[in-house]
Amino acid sequence: KLLADLGAEVVKVERPGGDPARMIGPFLQDDPHPDKSLFWFAFCQGKKGITLNLEEPRGQELLKRLVAKADALVESFPPGYLDSLGLGYDALREVNPSLVFASVTPFGTTGPYSSYKGPDIVAVAMSGYMSLSGDTDRAPVRVGYPITYPIACTEAAAGTVMALFHRGRTGQGQRVDTSAQQASVSLGANAPTFMDINQRIIRRSGQFRGELLAAIPERQVWPCKDGFISFAIYGGDTGARVNQALVDWMDSEGMADDFLRSIDWKALDMSTVTREWMEPVEERLGAFFLTHTKQEMLQGALERRLILLPVYDVTDILNDPQLQARGYWKEVEHPELGRSLTYPGPFIQSSPTPVRSGQRAPLVGEHNQEVYGQWLGLSPEEIKTLQQQGVI
Amino acid sequence: MPGIFDGIKVADFTHFGIGPMTGRYMADHGATVVHVESATRPDTIRTSPPFRDGAVGLNRGGFFATLNTGKMSLSLNLKTERGLELARKLVVWADVVVENFAPGVLRGMGLGYDDLAQLNPDLIMISLTNLGQTGPYAGHPGTGTVAQAVAGLVHLMGWPDRGPATPFGAIPDFVAPYFGALAVSAALDHRRRTGQGQYIDLSQFEISSWLIAPLILERVANNREAVRVGNRDAHAAPHGAFPCQGEDRWLAIACTSDEEWQALCRVMGQPELSADPRFATLEARKVNEDELEAMVSAWTRGRPAHDTMHLLQQAGVPAGVVEDMAEIYDDPQLQHRQHFPLLDHPEIGPHRPQ
Numbered sequence: 001k002l003l004a005d006l007g008a009e010v011v012k013v014e015r016p017g018g019d020p021a022r023m024i025g026p027f028l029q030d031d032p033h034p035d036k037s038l039f040w041f042a043f044c045q046g047k048k049g050i051t052l053n054l055e056e057p058r059g060q061e062l063l064k065r066l067v068a069k070a071d072a073l074v075e076s077f078p079p080g081y082l083d084s085l086g087l088g089y090d091a092l093r094e095v096n097p098s099l100v101f102a103s104v105t106p107f108g109t110t111g112p113y114s115s116y117k118g119p120d121i122v123a124v125a126m127s128g129y130m131s132l133s134g135d136t137d138r139a140p141v142r143v144g145y146p147i148t149y150p151i152a153c154t155e156a157a158a159g160t161v162m163a164l165f166h167r168g169r170t171g172q173g174q175r176v177d178t179s180a181q182q183a184s185v186s187l188g189a190n191a192p193t194f195m196d197i198n199q200r201i202i203r204r205s206g207q208f209r210g211e212l213l214a215a216i217p218e219r220q221v222w223p224c225k226d227g228f229i230s231f232a233i234y235g236g237d238t239g240a241r242v243n244q245a246l247v248d249w250m251d252s253e254g255m256a257d258d259f260l261r262s263i264d265w266k267a268l269d270m271s272t273v274t275r276e277w278m279e280p281v282e283e284r285l286g287a288f289f290l291t292h293t294k295q296e297m298l299q300g301a302l303e304r305r306l307i308l309l310p311v312y313d314v315t316d317i318l319n320d321p322q323l324q325a326r327g328y329w330k331e332v333e334h335p336e337l338g339r340s341l342t343y344p345g346p347f348i349q350s351s352p353t354p355v356r357s358g359q360r361a362p363l364v365g366e367h368n369q370e371v372y373g374q375w376l377g378l379s380p381e382e383i384k385t386l387q388q389q390g391v392i
Numbered sequence: 393m394p395g396i397f398d399g400i401k402v403a404d405f406t407h408f409g410i411g412p413m414t415g416r417y418m419a420d421h422g423a424t425v426v427h428v429e430s431a432t433r434p435d436t437i438r439t440s441p442p443f444r445d446g447a448v449g450l451n452r453g454g455f456f457a458t459l460n461t462g463k464m465s466l467s468l469n470l471k472t473e474r475g476l477e478l479a480r481k482l483v484v485w486a487d488v489v490v491e492n493f494a495p496g497v498l499r500g501m502g503l504g505y506d507d508l509a510q511l512n513p514d515l516i517m518i519s520l521t522n523l524g525q526t527g528p529y530a531g532h533p534g535t536g537t538v539a540q541a542v543a544g545l546v547h548l549m550g551w552p553d554r555g556p557a558t559p560f561g562a563i564p565d566f567v568a569p570y571f572g573a574l575a576v577s578a579a580l581d582h583r584r585r586t587g588q589g590q591y592i593d594l595s596q597f598e599i600s601s602w603l604i605a606p607l608i609l610e611r612v613a614n615n616r617e618a619v620r621v622g623n624r625d626a627h628a629a630p631h632g633a634f635p636c637q638g639e640d641r642w643l644a645i646a647c648t649s650d651e652e653w654q655a656l657c658r659v660m661g662q663p664e665l666s667a668d669p670r671f672a673t674l675e676a677r678k679v680n681e682d683e684l685e686a687m688v689s690a691w692t693r694g695r696p697a698h699d700t701m702h703l704l705q706q707a708g709v710p711a712g713v714v715e716d717m718a719e720i721y722d723d724p725q726l727q728h729r730q731h732f733p734l735l736d737h738p739e740i741g742p743h744r745p746q
Contacts, residue, residue, distance in 0.1 A: 006578050025626055026610040038613060042605035111728035116705045121623060121631060122712035125644035128720035130633070132560035133549060139633040139642055140714050143559060144548040144621045147603040151567050158574035162421060165581040166396045182731055183570070185720060185746050189409065189561030190442065190455035195717040196732070196744050197442040197454035202717055203640070206557050209537070215441070220537065220558040221546060228555055230541035236436055238533075271441060271448060302532055309538040311546045311556060314611040314618050317601055320542070325527035328598055342612045344605050348575045349524070349593040353582055 002157040003074075004046035005347060005355045011371055012047045013063070015054070016390055018364040028337065035336070035363050043150075045332065045343060046358020048367035051392050054085055058391045063087060064095045065376050071167075072100040072160050079109040089175050098173040100163040104149070104156045108179035118180060120146030127184035132191055135206040151187075152180040214270040219282050221311065224289045228311035229297045231289075233281065235270030238307070243268070245304040246285070255288045318342070330357035368392055395422015400580065403486040404428060404463060405479075405503075407435040409565035410520045410536060410596065411492030412459040414572035418488070419462030426482065427460055431467045444740045451739040458745035461735060470501055483508050487583075488576055489517040494533040495525045505591045514589040516579045518572055522564070524595035536562030536596050543600030544607070544618070551622045564596035571599045629677035630656070630688045633714055636697035642714035643697045645688065645704065650674065655707045660691045 004010040012019070021043075022034035029036070053059040064087075067073055073092065075082060082088045089101040103109050106118020107126075116122075124130045124142045134141035142148075156178040163174035185192065191202040191210065202210050207221035209232050220232045233243060243265040250256040259280065289297065294310035301308040312320070323329065330345040346355035372378045372392065386392045397418050402425040404415035412427070412435075419425040429435055434450055437459060443452045466482070469475040480503070483489055489508060491498055498504050498519075505517045519525055522534035523542075540546055540563050550557040572594055579590035601608065607618040623632035625646070630653075633642040647653040650673065654666040665671055665687075670680045677684050692700060697713045704711035713719065720726060721744065732744035 002574060006574075026606060026614065026616070028613050030614065038609040039606040042609055107725050108729050111725045113705075113725035116712075117708070117710035118712065119628070119646045119648055119710050121625070121633075121644045121646050122710045125633065125642075125714040126712040126720075126723065126725075128715045128717055129560070130644070130714050131642075131716045134557050135550065135554065138551065139623065139635070141549060141551075141557065141623055141633070143545050143563070144550075144623075145604050145607060145618070146625070147545075147563075150603045151570065154567065154570040154574060158417075158570050158577060161574055161577040161581060162396045165577050165584065168581055168584050179729060181725065182729060185726070185731060186413070186566040187559075187561065187563055188717070188720075188746075189566065190440070190458070191560065191717050192720060192732075192746050193454040193458050193743075194442045195721060197444055197740065198446065200442070202560075204557075204560065207555065209558065210560050221541075221556055223555060228541075228546070230538045230546060230558065232537065236439070237433070238436070271439070302529055305531070305533055307534050307538055309534060309542045311541045312544055313547045314544055314604070314607055317542070317544055317608065318611060322523055322527045322529040323597065323601070326524055326595070326598070328601075341609060344598075344602050344608055347571055347599055347602050349526075349595075350575060350579070351591050352588060353579075353590065 010047040012049045016051045041361050044361035049362025050371045051365040056391050068095050074102045076104045079114045102160045102176035104178045106180050120148045123180040124148045127181050129187045134204045152183040155183045222289045226293045231308035240265040250288045334360050397421045397423035401486045402488045403482045405491040410568045413569035415490045417573040425463040427463045427465050492520045495530045516590045518592040520594045522596045525593045536565035539564045539596035550620050552620050564600045634692040641697045644712045646710045656709045659707045
């Protein structure tokens, strides 16, 4: 999807009848139909789609013919599956020596856990990241939506384009091997480093910010009048400015007492600060936040340049003026459904070659004629026969 | 071993996490990366923990060392005319400029893309910020920690009967560098083919919202808002972290098909459960999920986490220990993949950056 956004011609190869991911919800109007998966819509936008049975010898031959014309192949089968069909990297590089072959798997294609299953929650658990998030009195949690694979796939896309750049300079192909577990380790920020440098294990702390830039956990998520906001007290020059600006705001509404007004924020040293010092401060800030809505907090934060933003739900994201002003939303036509849908648009803004928002995801086998006919030179009769034989 | 970015020169005007990691990604793959800092205003991360032996020092911070491996450092005071002149010389030398100042700061110093492209017409420049360079919020000086709040990631983390938890750290700070590396690599390849430079404006709000694109489409198409679900998943049950033997020990288990559920029942020594109408199908398991989770927890509790993971994986059931920060360094898979290479550092000594 990301490569298609960057302008590549991407052909999604599905098994006859359609890829199993087409049955991942949510579905348009809750209708579990292979051409109505919103998951599929989101991550296959801009691609062409063909059907191909990789377990049939004729299917394998067709894939090789396609690979001979391709610059890159991206796959996420369990490690060893394509090799078992004679379609692994070693076999395909014989067909196309400069091929870039990229894999996205739970743990990478080699190593003791490479054959283990790793859906999102398993990969993020084993990356260490999950141990860092969630309330202390319950189980650790993941983000309540599987984002681990979109993250790993972005790394795989980066690896693929890097390899294409290298191929452009040297003519050499490349094997790219991305692990979802590895792609998520870095989300732990400095928590792994605390272990490495200080032999200290950082653990989850709910709505508090684990000892990221301070010696103590400090509140990050705060209730406000109609929801929650995200804000933490910083030290340094930035903290001195922001904290004072917040106190001034509170003061203008009669909510800063002598204690708060007397704090010299420039003297605040986050590397030695204690919970005893922090608690009365948090108490006053918390009372102030409860008097304002998310929207009021956002406006106040923008005016005063506070490092504070509201906790948006999806509706808030869609209504946000910043994304609208930047042209983030793209209407994508779905002629079969007789409507269009609003999609998240470019993942970056770039000039002079902007990222594009492609056509809606392919229907099952939608581009069989085009790809097998025009690209591989098969006749309409041959295509029909292959279809009847269950090869495509 | 040759690197993909061998010969590529990067001027890295970055601080905190998102910018340094993007430059580091390029250094990891062979680029010559010069991290520009000011001796009078060091990168905040240099003064952030953890420090070797707990002794604070600009060159003792492990987080800075992790975010900036493989780079050179240049101290340069951009508040002086001569400093700005040297910065412009560095940009003429560079193929790529990476920066994460608040929008408008570099422009204010005469180092915006339009200025720099006059000095170096095929320059590739990437600016990484929380909300983007344009639009009504463009001046906002934020971080990934608050960007993940507007992007919906905070709303989605935690339990349905409680307020949200904050994802540790800042997910966007560590995801954006993958998007940044993708965009810069694509721009380098475009330049190789056409001679043209590129300006790239990355917003953490935008890349992070993209991660939950199906939920956005669900709101658009079905008018349904996403809610917190703890560790549950619409497409799998059981699906969660289950308690194991020891203090705060957890095993993630996810049955994404009836076959995996049947295998779990066999491993639990209760094969008859898979035929029980309360649990036979995903639909039934979702309806009776509280009971289902209580049963699985009763089985995992008292069992060692690692042994149980191996037992389940060997039976074809997705399972993974919720590894803590010590365990990831001992993880045989991450070791096999050399995820934490051993480096030496003159003040920190030997360390293993991720």
